[in-house]
Amino acid sequence: MTNLLLLIPVALLLGLAGLGAFLWALRSGQFDDLDGAAHRILFDDDDKPTQEPPPRC
Amino acid sequence: MPPGSSSAFCCSGCEAAYQLVRGLGLTSYYERRCLDPAVRPLRPEEDDAAVDYSAHVHDDPQTGRSTLHLMIEGIHCAACVWLIESLLARQPGVLQARINMTTRRLTLVWTSGASDAATIIHPVLQVGYRLIPYDPARLGSDQLKHEKELLRAMAVAGFAAGNVMLLSVSIWAGHFSYMGEATRTFMHWVSALIALPAVVYSGRPFFRSALTALRAHRTNMDVPISIGVFLTSAMSLWETIRFGEHAYFDAAISLLFFLLIGRYLDMRARGRARSAAEHLLGLSAAAVTVIDSDGHRSVLPPSKVAEGMTVLVATGERVGVDGRVSDGESDIDTSLLTGETTPTAVRPGDSVFAGTLNLSAPLRVTVTAVGERTLLAEIVRMMEVAEQGRARYVALADRVARYYAPVVHLAALLTFLGWVWLTSLPWQPALLIAVSVLIITCPCALALAVPVVQVVASGRLLRHGILLKSATALERITAIDTVVFDKTGTLTLGRPELERDGGWSETDLMEAAALAATSHHPLARAIVRAAPPASPSPGVIEHPGCGLQWGEVRLGSRRWVGAPDVIDVTDVTDDPTGPGGPELWLARPGVAPIRFAFTDALRSDAADTVAALGKMGLRIELLSGDRLPTVRGVASALGIDRWQAGCSPAEKCARLAELAAEGRHVLMVGDGLNDAPALAAAHVSLSPSTAVDVSQTAADVVFQGLRLAPVVEVIAVARKADRLVKQNFAMSFLYNLVTVPMAVLGMVTPLIAAVAMSSSSIIVIANALRLARTRPR
Numbered sequence: 001m002t003n004l005l006l007l008i009p010v011a012l013l014l015g016l017a018g019l020g021a022f023l024w025a026l027r028s029g030q031f032d033d034l035d036g037a038a039h040r041i042l043f044d045d046d047d048k049p050t051q052e053p054p055p056r057c
Numbered sequence: 058m059p060p061g062s063s064s065a066f067c068c069s070g071c072e073a074a075y076q077l078v079r080g081l082g083l084t085s086y087y088e089r090r091c092l093d094p095a096v097r098p099l100r101p102e103e104d105d106a107a108v109d110y111s112a113h114v115h116d117d118p119q120t121g122r123s124t125l126h127l128m129i130e131g132i133h134c135a136a137c138v139w140l141i142e143s144l145l146a147r148q149p150g151v152l153q154a155r156i157n158m159t160t161r162r163l164t165l166v167w168t169s170g171a172s173d174a175a176t177i178i179h180p181v182l183q184v185g186y187r188l189i190p191y192d193p194a195r196l197g198s199d200q201l202k203h204e205k206e207l208l209r210a211m212a213v214a215g216f217a218a219g220n221v222m223l224l225s226v227s228i229w230a231g232h233f234s235y236m237g238e239a240t241r242t243f244m245h246w247v248s249a250l251i252a253l254p255a256v257v258y259s260g261r262p263f264f265r266s267a268l269t270a271l272r273a274h275r276t277n278m279d280v281p282i283s284i285g286v287f288l289t290s291a292m293s294l295w296e297t298i299r300f301g302e303h304a305y306f307d308a309a310i311s312l313l314f315f316l317l318i319g320r321y322l323d324m325r326a327r328g329r330a331r332s333a334a335e336h337l338l339g340l341s342a343a344a345v346t347v348i349d350s351d352g353h354r355s356v357l358p359p360s361k362v363a364e365g366m367t368v369l370v371a372t373g374e375r376v377g378v379d380g381r382v383s384d385g386e387s388d389i390d391t392s393l394l395t396g397e398t399t400p401t402a403v404r405p406g407d408s409v410f411a412g413t414l415n416l417s418a419p420l421r422v423t424v425t426a427v428g429e430r431t432l433l434a435e436i437v438r439m440m441e442v443a444e445q446g447r448a449r450y451v452a453l454a455d456r457v458a459r460y461y462a463p464v465v466h467l468a469a470l471l472t473f474l475g476w477v478w479l480t481s482l483p484w485q486p487a488l489l490i491a492v493s494v495l496i497i498t499c500p501c502a503l504a505l506a507v508p509v510v511q512v513v514a515s516g517r518l519l520r521h522g523i524l525l526k527s528a529t530a531l532e533r534i535t536a537i538d539t540v541v542f543d544k545t546g547t548l549t550l551g552r553p554e555l556e557r558d559g560g561w562s563e564t565d566l567m568e569a570a571a572l573a574a575t576s577h578h579p580l581a582r583a584i585v586r587a588a589p590p591a592s593p594s595p596g597v598i599e600h601p602g603c604g605l606q607w608g609e610v611r612l613g614s615r616r617w618v619g620a621p622d623v624i625d626v627t628d629v630t631d632d633p634t635g636p637g638g639p640e641l642w643l644a645r646p647g648v649a650p651i652r653f654a655f656t657d658a659l660r661s662d663a664a665d666t667v668a669a670l671g672k673m674g675l676r677i678e679l680l681s682g683d684r685l686p687t688v689r690g691v692a693s694a695l696g697i698d699r700w701q702a703g704c705s706p707a708e709k710c711a712r713l714a715e716l717a718a719e720g721r722h723v724l725m726v727g728d729g730l731n732d733a734p735a736l737a738a739a740h741v742s743l744s745p746s747t748a749v750d751v752s753q754t755a756a757d758v759v760f761q762g763l764r765l766a767p768v769v770e771v772i773a774v775a776r777k778a779d780r781l782v783k784q785n786f787a788m789s790f791l792y793n794l795v796t797v798p799m800a801v802l803g804m805v806t807p808l809i810a811a812v813a814m815s816s817s818s819i820i821v822i823a824n825a826l827r828l829a830r831t832r833p834r
Binding site: 004008011012015016018019022023026031032033034035036039040042043 | 135138139156157158159201205208209212213216219220223224240243247251
C-alpha cells in the first residue's frame with residue numbers, strides 16, 4: 001500500500017510531463033506541417049539554421 | 058527540362074530559369090525532384106499580370122521586420138520546397154522563408170528597409186512558380202483553430218485514458234484475487250481525479266455541438282454521446298463516494314478518446330477547403346493601370362478604380378475591370394468566362410470583361426463596372442447562393458442519430474422503471490443498471506462507422522490524385538443517376554493542339570515557330586509547343602486580329618495572308634476559325650501558302666469514360682458555352698445524345714434545375730469559371746485540377762492529371778464506401794442487439810463494457826480498411 005502511495009503519484013507526474021510536452025509542441029506550431037517535416041529531414045543543407053523561432057500562426 | 062545546352066529549352070523563360078538555378082549552385086534540385094507526368098509542368102508564364110505585393114506586407118516597426126504571406130502554386134514535391142527556400146534565403150535582408158508543404162503557403166520575413174517584396178520574390182517567379190499574396194487573418198484560421206482544439210482535447214483524453222486504464226486493470230484483477238475495499242476505493246478516487254477534469258476538457262467539442270442541436274430542437278450524434286458520458290461520470294463518482302464496487306471512469310474517458318481520434322482524422326482527411334473569398338482575392342490581386350485625362354499613368358488596386366476612368370490593359374495582362382474598348386484592337390482570350398478557346402477580336406466599342414486575357418496589343422478601356430459589379434463577381438455570387446442551398450444536406454450519420462438517440466434513451470428509462478417496479482429494487486442499483494445500458498449502447502462504433510470509411514476512402518483516392526474536398530461528397534455520389542459534362546477543359550484538354558494532317562513539313566513548322574515564338578495567341582503557342590525548340594526571329598511584328606509578319610513572311614488568318622479560299626466554304630469572314638476549326642496560314646514569297654489546322658483535343662480516355670459511365674447506368678449530358686458546330690462534333694465523337702451549346706452560366710444552372718425538378722440527382726464535371734455556379738448547384742460536382750481556382754473551390758472533388766478515368770474511379774469508390782458504411786452500421790446494431798439484453802438484465806460490469814466497446818470499434822475499423830485494398834484489374 002505504501003508502495004502504491006508513492007508509485008501512483010509518480011506515474012501521474014510522468015504522464016503529466018508527457019502531456020505538457022505535447023501541448024507545448026502543439027502551441028509552438030510543430031504540428032502545422034506534418035508533410036513538410038517528413039520531407040525536410042532529407043534536405044542536406046550546410047547553411048546555418050536561422051536564429052529566429054518559427055512563426056506563430 | 059533536363060540540364061543541357063541552350064537549344065534544349067522550349068522557351069527563353071525556361072532557359073532563364075535554368076541559368077538562375079545553376080548560377081546559384083542549386084542544380085541538385087534537378088536530381089532530387091520527382092516529375093509527375095500527369096501534372097502540368099512548371100513554366101514561367103509571361104501572361105501573368107504584375108501583382109502588387111507591397112499592399113499585403115505587414116511592417117512591424119518595433120522589431121524592424123516586414124512579413125508577407127503568400128500562397129504558392131506549382132509545388133509538387135519536396136525539392137520545390139527546398140529550391141524556393143534556398144532561392145529566398147540567399148536574398149539579402151531575408152530573415153526567414155518557410156514553406157508549409159501541407160497548405161502550400163509561404164511566410165516571408167525580412168528586415169524592413171533592407172529590401173522590398175518584389176525584389177526578394179523575383180527569382181522564384183522567374184523559375185516559374187506563381188505567388189499570390191493573402192491576408193492570413195482572414196483565411197483558413199477557423200479550421201486551423203478547430204483542428205488544434207481537437208488535437209489538444211485528444212491529447213488530454215489520451216493521457217487520462219491511459220492512466221485510468223492503468224488503474225482499472227488493477228481493479229479488475231482485484232476482483233479475481235483479494236483486493237480490499239479500501240484499496241479499491243482509493244483507486245477509484247485516483248481514477249476520478251484523473252478522469253473527471255479530462256472529461257470536462259475533452260468533451261467540450263461534443264457538449265457544444267449537442268447543446269447547439271438541442272437548442273435547434275434537433276438531435277445529432279453528439280447528443281447521446283454527451284448524455285452518456287455525463288451520466289456515466291456522475292454515476293461513477295457517486296459510486297466511488299458510496300464505496301461501491303463498479304466505477305466506469307475508464308469507459309467514459311476511453312469513449313471520448315476514440316471519438317476524438319475519429320473526428321481528428323476526419324478533419325485532416327477533408328483537406329484544407331479553400332474559401333471562395335480566397336480565390337477572388339487571387340484573381341483580383343492584379344493592380345490596374347489607370348490613365349488620367351492628361352495622360353499620367355498610375356497603378357491602382359481595382360477597389361480604387363471608378364466607372365468612367367480609362368484603364369490601360371497591356372499585352373498579356375488580364376483585364377481587371379468590365380468596360381468598353383475606347384482605343385486599340387486586339388484579341389481577347391475569354392476562356393475563363395465562356396469556355397471558348399478561340400480568342401475573340403475586339404475593336405473600339407466592343408465590351409470586355411474582368412478576368413479575360415488581352416493577347417495581342419495594348420487596349421484602352423473605359424470602365425463600366427468594377428469590383429462587385431463585374432461579371433466575374435456576379436458569377437461568384439451565383440455560386441455562393443448555390444453553395445448555401447447545398448449546405449442543407451444532412452449526412453447519413455446524423456440521420457441515423459435522429460432515430461438512435463430517442464431509442465437508446467427510451468431503453469434506459471424502461472430498464473430503470475422495470476427494475477424499480479417489477480422487482481422492487483432500490484432506485485440506486487436500478488439507476489446503475491440503467492446507466493450501464495446507456496454505456497453499453499455507446500455510439501462508439503456507430504460514431505466511428507462513417508468517419509473511418511471516409512478517411513480510408515480519402516486516402517485511397519488521394520493516392521490516385523483525387524482530392525475529396527467535402528465530407529459528404531462520397532455519400533452524395535452514390536445517389537446520382539445523371540452525369541453532366543462541360544466540354545472545354547473537362548472533356549477536352551482545354552487548349553488548341555496542332556493537327557498533323559500531312560499538309561506541312563517539319564521545315565515549314567520550324568519557320569512558323571520562329572515567327573510564333575513571341576506571340577501570346579493560343580494558336581501561336583500551340584505551334585511553338587509542337588515544334589522542336591527554336592530561337593525566335595528578331596523583329597517580328599504582330600498585327601492584332603490578323604497575324605504575325607517578319608519581313609515578307611506572314612503567319613496568320615487566311616484573309617490576311619492572302620491564301621485561296623477552300624472550295625466548299627460558304628461564308629468567308631475574318632474569323633481565324635475556318636471551316637473545320639481554327640487554322641493558321643503560313644505564306645512565304647514564291648511558295649504556296651501552307652495551312653496549319655488546330656483542334657482542341659479530347660482527353661485520351663474521354664470516349665472510354667463516357668462508355669463506362671453509360672454501363673454503370675448513368676445518363677450523360679453535355680452542356681457547353683462553346684459554339685454549336687464544335688459541341689456537336691464532340692458529342693457525336695463521344696456518343697453523347699443530349700447536349701446544348703452556347704450555354705451561359707445562368708443557362709447551365711437552369712438546365713440543372715430542370716433535371717432536379719425531374720427528380721434526378723446530377724453529378725456535374727466542369728472547369729471554367731462559367732461552370733462554377735453550376736458546380737455549386739449540382740447534387741455533387743467534380744473538377745479537374747487544371748481548372749480555375751474558383752471552380753476547384755466550388756467542386757466537391759478535384760482530380761489531377763490528363764485523363765478522365767478519375768470520374769469513374771470516384772464513383773466506384775463511393776459505391777464501395779457506401780456498402781462498407783452500411784455493413785458497419787449493421788455490425789454496430791448487431792453488437793447492440795447482443796449486449797443490450799445483457800445490460801438490461803444487470804449482467805454488465807466495467808470490464809465487460811470496456812471489452813465490448815473496444816472490440817466493436819476494432820471490428821468497424823478493420824472493415825473500413827477493406828476499402829484500402831485495390832482489387833487487381
